[in-house]
Amino acid sequence: MIKPPFKSFKSFKPPALSSPASAGEDEGGGSSSRCDRGVQKFQLQTRYNLLVARYQTLEKVSRGFRANIPVGWSIIGPRLLSAPLVKNCLEQAQELVTDNYTGGRKMAIELYWGSGSPFVWRVMLTLEVKGLKYESKLLEFSKGEHKTPAYLRLNPRGKVPTLKDGDFVLYESLAIMSYLDRKYPEPLLFGKTPEETGLIWRSLAECESYFVSAGDKVVRPIFFGKGLEKVEEIQQAAQTLRHELKMIDQRLAGSHWLVGDIISAADIGVFPLVQLLLRAASKEAAQPFNLGLLPLGETFPYVARWVQRIEALPNYQRTYPPHWRQ
Numbered sequence: 001m002i003k004p005p006f007k008s009f010k011s012f013k014p015p016a017l018s019s020p021a022s023a024g025e026d027e028g029g030g031s032s033s034r035c036d037r038g039v040q041k042f043q044l045q046t047r048y049n050l051l052v053a054r055y056q057t058l059e060k061v062s063r064g065f066r067a068n069i070p071v072g073w074s075i076i077g078p079r080l081l082s083a084p085l086v087k088n089c090l091e092q093a094q095e096l097v098t099d100n101y102t103g104g105r106k107m108a109i110e111l112y113w114g115s116g117s118p119f120v121w122r123v124m125l126t127l128e129v130k131g132l133k134y135e136s137k138l139l140e141f142s143k144g145e146h147k148t149p150a151y152l153r154l155n156p157r158g159k160v161p162t163l164k165d166g167d168f169v170l171y172e173s174l175a176i177m178s179y180l181d182r183k184y185p186e187p188l189l190f191g192k193t194p195e196e197t198g199l200i201w202r203s204l205a206e207c208e209s210y211f212v213s214a215g216d217k218v219v220r221p222i223f224f225g226k227g228l229e230k231v232e233e234i235q236q237a238a239q240t241l242r243h244e245l246k247m248i249d250q251r252l253a254g255s256h257w258l259v260g261d262i263i264s265a266a267d268i269g270v271f272p273l274v275q276l277l278l279r280a281a282s283k284e285a286a287q288p289f290n291l292g293l294l295p296l297g298e299t300f301p302y303v304a305r306w307v308q309r310i311e312a313l314p315n316y317q318r319t320y321p322p323h324w325r326q
């Protein structure tokens with residue numbers, strides 16, 4: 001049987017994140033060892049925060065457990081222990097102290113995805129940050145697995161991602177993120193206050209309205225060729241992207257995260273698009289276009305540090321597109 005760490009929980013105080021003002025000291029100055037220390041500190045902090053969140057839920061579960069042990073404990077105690085409610089409590093507690101947090105669900109979440117999709121990446125990061133287990137359903141675009149009748153029944157647009165949670169099926173990455181946040185609110189990703197929620201949605205809307213289409217105009221010809229006849233269009237799109245990155249850089253100059261003092265849906269929604277763009281910009285095929293994006297540390301230094309911060313998240317590697325490693 002699990003022994004919840006009540007005593008240690010009471011004295012369990014996570015250290016505070018270093019303030020934005022000290023962020024430059026921690027990570028800046030172009031010193032890589034300082035930067036590594038910053039990343040390590042951040043990783044530790046994130047693990048701590050996740051642990052605290054889990055202990056807090058564990059505390060709630062255990063309070064429920066204790067509430068079910070009434071005065072007549074000695075008489076009915078043994079029977080009560082086997083009661084379904086208590087069993088359920090213990091199962092949930094077991095999940096919480098191991099790495100198998102499923103939010104009390106019996107059925108696994110299923111994620112239909114394709115490697116390298118920034119929209120899929122958003123959902124994977126959301127699942128990982130929330131510590132939610134899911135069943136991976138990797139679709140091979142080259143085999144047309146996203147256009148089969150069975151898949152089109154789940155997502156008539158024939159795109160990824162699609163999420164299945166029990167009987168509920170949802171597509172569109174932002175919709176999925178918002179669903180997951182409402183259903184599994186730990187940690188909250190769409191803001192703790194109305195103001196934060198508004199700012200998070202503003203970042204996401206800006207990304208969808210300006211970054212996504214300009215990014216596509218740059219990334220696609222680099223990955224799939226045929227860019228040389230569209231040089232002007234690509235350079236125009238690159239200008240839009242530099243403008244967007246400048247705005248993001250300015251926001252990040254005074255804060256670790258795009259909105260608020262913890263990672264939010266704004267960071268998770270924007271990051272994969274930035275990563276995809278950087279990958280494209282680093283390709284040899286990008287050279288003729290003079291995109292003016294790299295080296296990122298020089299062009300957009302705060303974006304560069306923010307990217308490192310997200311890459312240092314626990315389980316980030318699990319979300320990294322498998323074919324990018326090849």
Ligand SMILES: N[C@@H](CCC(=O)N[C@@H](CS)C(=O)NCC(=O)O)C(=O)O
Nearest residue numbers: 117118119158159160161172173174
């Ligand atoms: N707005 C959608 C975009 C999804 C999307 O465009 N997915 C691409 C991969 S990056 C896809 O599945 N493309 C396959 C196709 O269109 O046939 C979302 O946010 O989920």
